[in-house]
Amino acid sequence: MNNNCNNYQYDVIVIGSGAAGLTLALTLSSETRVALVAKKVLTNTATFQAQGGVAAVLNPGDSSELHAQDTLNAGVGLCDEEIVRFAVEQGPSSIQWLIDQGIAFTRDTPNNSRYHLTREGGHSRRRVIHSADATGRELETTLAQLARKEPNIDIFENHIAIDLITAKKLGMKENRCLGVYILNTKNSQVLTFSAKSTALATGGAGKVYLYTSNPDIATGDGIAMAWRAGCRVGNMEFIQFHPTCLFHPDAKSFLITEAMRGEGGKLLLPDYTPFMHNFDSRAELAPRDIVARAIDHEMKRLGSDFVYLDISHKPTDFILKHFPTVHARCLKFGFDITRQPIPVVPAAHYLCGGIMTDSCGRTDIEGLYALGETAFTGMHGANRMASNSLLECIVFARTASEKIMATLKNTPYSNTLPHWDESQVSESDEQVVIAHDWHELRRFMWNYVGIERSNKRLQRAKNRIDLLQKEINDYYSRFRINSNLIELRNLALVAELIIRCATMRKESRGLHYNRDYPTLDNTQPPHNTVLRPENYLNNPKIES
Ligand code: FAD
Ligand code: SIN
Numbered sequence: 001m002n003n004n005c006n007n008y009q010y011d012v013i014v015i016g017s018g019a020a021g022l023t024l025a026l027t028l029s030s031e032t033r034v035a036l037v038a039k040k041v042l043t044n045t046a047t048f049q050a051q052g053g054v055a056a057v058l059n060p061g062d063s064s065e066l067h068a069q070d071t072l073n074a075g076v077g078l079c080d081e082e083i084v085r086f087a088v089e090q091g092p093s094s095i096q097w098l099i100d101q102g103i104a105f106t107r108d109t110p111n112n113s114r115y116h117l118t119r120e121g122g123h124s125r126r127r128v129i130h131s132a133d134a135t136g137r138e139l140e141t142t143l144a145q146l147a148r149k150e151p152n153i154d155i156f157e158n159h160i161a162i163d164l165i166t167a168k169k170l171g172m173k174e175n176r177c178l179g180v181y182i183l184n185t186k187n188s189q190v191l192t193f194s195a196k197s198t199a200l201a202t203g204g205a206g207k208v209y210l211y212t213s214n215p216d217i218a219t220g221d222g223i224a225m226a227w228r229a230g231c232r233v234g235n236m237e238f239i240q241f242h243p244t245c246l247f248h249p250d251a252k253s254f255l256i257t258e259a260m261r262g263e264g265g266k267l268l269l270p271d272y273t274p275f276m277h278n279f280d281s282r283a284e285l286a287p288r289d290i291v292a293r294a295i296d297h298e299m300k301r302l303g304s305d306f307v308y309l310d311i312s313h314k315p316t317d318f319i320l321k322h323f324p325t326v327h328a329r330c331l332k333f334g335f336d337i338t339r340q341p342i343p344v345v346p347a348a349h350y351l352c353g354g355i356m357t358d359s360c361g362r363t364d365i366e367g368l369y370a371l372g373e374t375a376f377t378g379m380h381g382a383n384r385m386a387s388n389s390l391l392e393c394i395v396f397a398r399t400a401s402e403k404i405m406a407t408l409k410n411t412p413y414s415n416t417l418p419h420w421d422e423s424q425v426s427e428s429d430e431q432v433v434i435a436h437d438w439h440e441l442r443r444f445m446w447n448y449v450g451i452e453r454s455n456k457r458l459q460r461a462k463n464r465i466d467l468l469q470k471e472i473n474d475y476y477s478r479f480r481i482n483s484n485l486i487e488l489r490n491l492a493l494v495a496e497l498i499i500r501c502a503t504m505r506k507e508s509r510g511l512h513y514n515r516d517y518p519t520l521d522n523t524q525p526p527h528n529t530v531l532r533p534e535n536y537l538n539n540p541k542i543e544s
Helices: 019-027 064-074 081-101 135-149 221-229 288-302 316-322 324-332 388-408 432-448 455-478 483-504
Strands: 002-004 007-015 034-037 153-156 159-166 177-184 189-200 239-246 266-268 307-310 342-351 354-356 368-370
Touching: 007 019, 007 177, 007 388, 019 034, 019 135, 019 388, 034 189, 064 081, 081 135, 081 388, 135 153, 135 388, 159 189, 159 221, 159 483, 189 221, 189 388, 221 354, 221 368, 221 483, 239 288, 288 307, 288 342, 316 324, 368 388, 432 455, 432 483, 455 483
Parallel strands: 007 034, 007 189, 034 153, 189 368
Antiparallel strands: 002 007, 159 177, 177 189, 239 342, 266 307, 307 342
């Protein structure tokens, strides 16, 4: 529905075209008019880059109970047990839904009668269904193609959401999401979208760190927008560092899938000695926080820039069948995984916290949903188990879809919303400020709020983020926006939320390690770190 060239009205706006956004858009009924918005092209997502697969109970020797227990163990006391049980029980039907959409998962040899299931850290059974080592590419391209064919979905690529429009911001009493301001990055026009429901499926925030496996779009925009609109945000200190990204100056922290360790890959010191058994009895298949910290510890102890990952003892045809993408990519950088170990380092990979939601993706604001990596459903607790993220995206997008459809009929369209006001800003003559601040932020977050934290480091980070935010907010209020400025402002806010949560947690748990509190705090029950914005409105619907 298009009123005029700057004003758009839809039933539902879905911001984000990864696994969560595409699933939501495709499962809304054919009578629902949907705007699907993406910062870049549809397939430029973390989803596209997923390698290992999707975890679900698909094997007679496995059970929902085991999947739930493994997830709860990895989450170190902080998973929401009800949410975990719900998600794992929905696993098989979610995989069936993906198969029904045409996703080609790898089948088992020799007669191809079953799907091949791989293993990853923390899983006590083989339960990760995959498309070789490019599961995300298969999933993303298949769902994106379906979305492009769907007449009720209008696609807005190269459009970046700036901020939510809420009733509260317009001076009304109840807080409802009415729409969103969106910048068309091709012509720099800001458009006003209104909708009965808005869903944030904007992915993670890996770009807050200097080294990350995430794509450039991962700047925490959804979390920043939701926070500014009045939603609670929680558990932001739980940043997962993936243990094995390729160490090469031009590889942009290319991920080497955990499935490689699941299929027998060994981690070695620079002198080729195995070391993981010194840290955990599960060795290479310990949960990620343990493996990443062990690597970090050994690198620091030896003053080394990397450790090795070696799968070359496996037959070449096995490696080429299971890891064709990793093999090709590593060859580009001069490493042949069939013949030699490759240098790897940890990098920021996944954000366990985010916008607080219930099991239908509902946030604190009426009509606003959050799904996928941007949401904090309670599924992952203090540490996400491998391949549980795509599962979470699909499961909760499907439940949100049902909830949204049930509410649409009784929700009126809002009146015309005010246009974006640019009367007070001018063109910036100093874009260098943005590049400088962006770099500074990512560097100090890596050094002070990374794999190993301390009170002093967190305080240093806090001092710097306060200063940077002042500068960025001043710049934002004076100059015309562009996508770099929008992202920098969001990254700085997300960095602040991470630092605040990390400072509040006076213990080490799961992915959060503070060397001033190196153990679990057993004097009180495990608790989430919940931040409430100043304009937070009590909403009993999802009070925990
Ligand atoms: P994404 O797929 O990241 O999509 C985000 C979308 O939001 C994009 O379309 C982007 O353009 C859009 N967006 C963001 N901000 C804005 C804005 N302001 N305006 C408009 N659009 C916006 N998980 C697993 O379960 N299994 C795996 O094997 C696995 N492998 C991984 C490998 C890599 C290299 C990485 C980085 C992650 C991996 N993960 C894996 C994690 C998983 O891929 C992600 O958590 C998941 O794909 C996130 O999906 P999403 O839909 O929430 O967001
Ligand atoms: C991987 O393939 O190692 C990534 C899996 C994940 O992040 O879940």
